[in-house]
Amino acid sequence: MISFSAQFVNDKHPENHYKIDVKATENGIELNERQVIDTYKLKDETTARYISLSQHKIGFYALVFTKNDWQYILSIDERIAETVTPEVLVEIANSFETES
Incomplete structure (x- = not known):
């Protein structure tokens, strides 16, 4: 399986725990609609689910x-x-440059 994962946990404030995973689609997580809180459109019209x-x-x-x-x-x-809102994550997602 090809994937990339980066994780940050602040040792003084463990609640500051961030993670980025990139996986081949066939190895990605399957979303259960009960888990979906909201849906967003990225600047390239990609649908993102929170x-x-x-x-x-x-x-x-x-x-x-x-x-x-x-x-x-x-x-x-x-x-x-409350600090890192879905809108902040959307901003981060919009900063990713991918090639077709």
Whole structure:
């Protein structure tokens, strides 16, 4: 499986937990519509879904979108969701440059 993952956890403030995953679409996560909180359009008209996730008793929110056969998952710890809003994640997603 081809994928990329980068994770940041602040050792003094573990709630500052950010993660970016990029996976081949066929290896991406399957979205359950019950997880979807909202849907956004990126500047290139790509649809992105803001979802709720749980991993090891910790809640996460993630913005998930697919471009050029790659699934991107930008996730944050639920404890910082008021600071890192879905709109902030959309801004980050809009900064990704991909080639067709």
